[in-house]
Each structure stands twice: as structure tokens, then as C-alpha cells.
Amino acid sequence: MSAIYGHIRRDGRPEKDSFSRLKEAMEEYPHDGSFQWEGDGCMLGQLLQWDTPESLHEQFPLTDSSGNTVFMAIGRIDNREELFRMLDVPYPERTSLTDGQLMFRAYLAWGGEACNKLYGDWSFCAWHRQEHRLFLGRDHGGIMALYYYQGKDFFIFSSSLKVLLRLPEVPKDMNELRIAQILTAWPGDGELTSYQHIFNLKPGHFMEVQDGRAEKTRFWELTIPPDLILPKEEDYYERFRELFFEAVKARLRSYRNVGIKLSSGYDSTSVAAVAAIELAKQNKELYAFTSVPYYKDFQVPKGRIGDEGPLAATLTRKYPNIRHFLVDAAGYSVLGAVEKAVNILGEPMHAAGNQYWIQAIYDKAKENNISVLLNAQGGNGVISWPTGRSRLYAKK
Numbered sequence: 001m002s003a004i005y006g007h008i009r010r011d012g013r014p015e016k017d018s019f020s021r022l023k024e025a026m027e028e029y030p031h032d033g034s035f036q037w038e039g040d041g042c043m044l045g046q047l048l049q050w051d052t053p054e055s056l057h058e059q060f061p062l063t064d065s066s067g068n069t070v071f072m073a074i075g076r077i078d079n080r081e082e083l084f085r086m087l088d089v090p091y092p093e094r095t096s097l098t099d100g101q102l103m104f105r106a107y108l109a110w111g112g113e114a115c116n117k118l119y120g121d122w123s124f125c126a127w128h129r130q131e132h133r134l135f136l137g138r139d140h141g142g143i144m145a146l147y148y149y150q151g152k153d154f155f156i157f158s159s160s161l162k163v164l165l166r167l168p169e170v171p172k173d174m175n176e177l178r179i180a181q182i183l184t185a186w187p188g189d190g191e192l193t194s195y196q197h198i199f200n201l202k203p204g205h206f207m208e209v210q211d212g213r214a215e216k217t218r219f220w221e222l223t224i225p226p227d228l229i230l231p232k233e234e235d236y237y238e239r240f241r242e243l244f245f246e247a248v249k250a251r252l253r254s255y256r257n258v259g260i261k262l263s264s265g266y267d268s269t270s271v272a273a274v275a276a277i278e279l280a281k282q283n284k285e286l287y288a289f290t291s292v293p294y295y296k297d298f299q300v301p302k303g304r305i306g307d308e309g310p311l312a313a314t315l316t317r318k319y320p321n322i323r324h325f326l327v328d329a330a331g332y333s334v335l336g337a338v339e340k341a342v343n344i345l346g347e348p349m350h351a352a353g354n355q356y357w358i359q360a361i362y363d364k365a366k367e368n369n370i371s372v373l374l375n376a377q378g379g380n381g382v383i384s385w386p387t388g389r390s391r392l393y394a395k396k
Contacts, residue, residue: 001029002074003047003159004125004146008134010153010212012041018156018167019043025163035060037070042127042134046072051371052253054098062104068129071107073100074159075122075144078250083117100124112137115206115219120250123159133210140220142190142203148214149198155209162346164198171197182348194347248274248374256371259287261361262324264311267379275374276319285321287368288312291357294328325368329360 005026007019019038023045027034031047037060038044046060062071077083077099084094087105103124106114112135121143126135136157138146148157149170156164164170173196181188190202201207204220230236248271252258260275262268276286292309300306309326316324337356341349349355365373 001031001047002049004072004074004123005158005163006044006125008155009041015154018169021167022158022163025166026160037061040129040132044070044072044125044127050255052076052099053255056255057096058098058100060100062101064108070127071104071124073103073122073124075099075139076120077102077118077122078120112206112217131210133208135206135208136201137206138201138203140204146201147193147198148201150214161193161198165346173197182350185350245274249278251372251374252278254372256369257287258372259289259365259370260374262288262290262312264305264308265379266383267376269315271374271376272315276322280321285323287370288316288322288324289327289361289364291361292326292328294330325364327360327364329357332356332360
């Protein structure tokens with residue numbers, strides 16, 4: 001996985017033992033490269049996993065011409081062309097410029113305001129040596145986690161909660177409120193974790209740490225946009241189609257194979273159809289993974305579907321470049337999968353009983369050299385379940 005992590009001290013003295021434990025714990029995760037930087041009582045690290053073609057050329061840390069700003073980043077930037085124009089990036093540089101380099105140019109140009117201009121899944125850190133100031137930013141939707149703990153004389157952050165739990169100086173007191181939220185499917189505010197003193201930087205926020213103070217700033221929140229007025233009803237459908245194609249296409253940059261977790265719902269089948277169309281233009285295949293039951297002889301309540309394989313296959317047959325895999329999770333333990341997920345994430349998760357078939361799909365994707373695995377996150381609440389469809393069509 002790709003990840004960033006770091007440790008800073010107010011007195012400027014490096015804490016090598018803690019950073020070594022951070023580094024050792026982080027490097028247990030699969031990765032293709034790692035980078036570290038140390039200076040001024042600040043130690044930064046990064047794991048890099050190659051996914052986009054440009055990521056093969058990422059090198060960190062990045063520094064400005066004065067050497068004052070030290071920068072590390074992970075993630076995928078979707079509005080590259082827009083940023084190229086806004087930053088006046090010369091055309092010869094655009095095809096080879098990595099997402100990390102693009103984020104750094106945006107940060108140097110706009111500072112914290114860059115966060116609202118970067119569309120995609122990302123997080124980054126910037127250490128300002130002269131000011132002894134740390135800047136942390138997290139993407140709009142909070143896809144990239146960024147956990148932190150603030151001690152009396154030090155500050156630690158990491159993309160992995162589990163890694164922070166390995167440090168003896170980080171308290172592990174349980175946060176009963178967050179545990180209750182998880183058990184009752186309450187999403188929470190994006191900041192609380194299962195531990196009282198460890199927090200996750202909220203989606204759409206950045207944080208600045210200096211002189212023992214940590215100040216958070218919201219740069220984006222989900223709001224109702226202004227009404228879109230178009231001449232004809234068909235124009236709305238076409239505009240939605242344009243945006244949907246654009247959103248899926250932006251997530252197909254991969255130097256290896258592209259896959260999708262495919263159910264028979266409207267959500268993932270829609271994403272799969274668009275992805276197949278776009279990948280066909282590049283003479284590439286889409287690898288679709290559908291979870292199916294291991295035991296075939298069972299009763300299904302009226303109005304329910306027990307095996308989504310056949311319906312999902314009606315979609316895959318329409319597109320010759322979709323390679324369809326039915327994954328029955330044979331040999332996977334429900335409880336064993338929950339335990340493995342908690343070990344990876346460092347805390348419980350919602351709908352933990354699904355982990356066994358999710359992990360089976362992940363393993364099948366790994367077998368097929370997948371570096372981008374699409375899904376239809378949030379689709380159940382929008383178009384796949386009847387309650388979602390009624391909200392979507394309420395204004396028709």
C-alpha cells in the first residue's frame with residue numbers, strides 16, 4: 001500500500017527509536033518502494049505502491065529551490081489536465097509529471113488553498129524547516145486516512161492506525177462512543193477512532209502543527225449545489241452521463257490490470273459498463289469479480305436474490321472485454337476474516353460479516369495482477385435499493 005508517516009518534536013531533537021518502530025511497522029505492508037527524510041527534529045517516511053503509469057517514476061521527498069519545504073504525498077489526482085492549465089505546466093512535461101510532483105507544484109503555488117483544487121484520492125505532508133511547521137492535508141471524501149496523536153512534546157501521524165498502536169508512548173484507551181457507533185452502523189464524524197486519544201484528520205480538512213499547537217481548517221464540505229437549469233429533460237440525462245463517464249474514466253489510470261467488485265445491482269453494473277467501454281478504447285480488459293454463495297441449496301425470501309452471479313453475467317456478456325470471475329470464498333472463515341481485517345485496520349469495522357467474501361475477492365484480484373479495483377461505494381443508498389431510487393426519482 002502507499003502511505004505517509006512522520007514524527008516531530010517541539011525541542012528539535014530527533015526521536016530515532018520511535019521513528020524506527022514506525023518505519024518497521026509500516027514496511028510490513030506490501031509496497032514497491034520506501035523513502036525517509038530526517039532533519040530539524042522532524043522525521044518523515046513514505047511507502048509507495050505503484051498503481052498509475054506515472055507512479056513508477058515517483059521519488060520522495062520533494063523539496064523547493066530553497067530547501068525549506070520538504071514534501072511527501074500519496075494518492076491519485078483526477079483533474080490533471082485542469083491543474084496543468086492552472087499551473088502553466090509546459091506541454092512536454094505533462095505526460096511524465098507524477099501525481100506527487102503535481103501536488104507539490106500546487107502546494108507551492110497556493111499553499112493550503114491547493115487542497116480544494118486537488119480532485120481525487122490523496123493525502124500529503126509538508127515540513128517547513130525554518131518555521132518548524134508541519135502541514136497535513138486529506139482529500140475531500142476522506143478516502144485516504146490520516147491518523148495522528150499529539151503528545152506533550154511530540155506529534156505523530158500515519159496513514160495506518162495499526163502502526164500508531166505499535167508505539168508505547170501512544171495511549172490505547174478505548175473510545176466507547178466510537179465502538180457503539182460502529183456497532184449501530186452510525187458513520188460518525190470521520191474524526192473519532194476506537195481509541196480516545198488517536199484521531200483521524202477529517203475529510204476535507206487540513207492541519208497545521210507548530211509550537212505544540214495543532215490547528216485544523218475545513219477547506220470543503222458537501223453542500224447542495226445551485227440548481228442546474230437546462231432547456232430539455234433529455235439534457236439532464238446527457239449531463240449526468242457526461243459526468244459519470246468522466247468520473248469512471250479518471251479512475252482507470254493503471255500500469256497493470258483494472259478490476260471491479262461486481263454485484264448485480266444498478267450501481268456496480270453501471271460502473272462496469274462505463275469502464276468496459278473506456279478500456280475497450282485502449283484495447284484493455286476489465287476483470288470483474290462477483291461474490292457467489294459456496295452452498296447452492298438454500299431458501300431465499302421473496303424479493304431477495306441469493307446468487308448474484310447469473311444477473312451479473314447478463315452485464316458481462318454485453319461487453320467482450322470483460323473477464324468475469326465468480327468467487328465463492330471456499331475455504332474462507334467468517335470469524336477468521338474478521339480477525340484479519342481488525343489486524344489490518346487496527347479497529348472494528350461496519351458489517352464485519354462481509355469480510356470473508358471481500359477478502360476472497362481481494363485475493364483473486366491479486367492473482368490477476370490488479371492495481372485498480374473499482375467498486376460502487378455508496379450505491380446502495382442512491383440507486384440500487386428501492387429507498388434510494390425513490391429519492392433519486394422524487395423530482396421526476
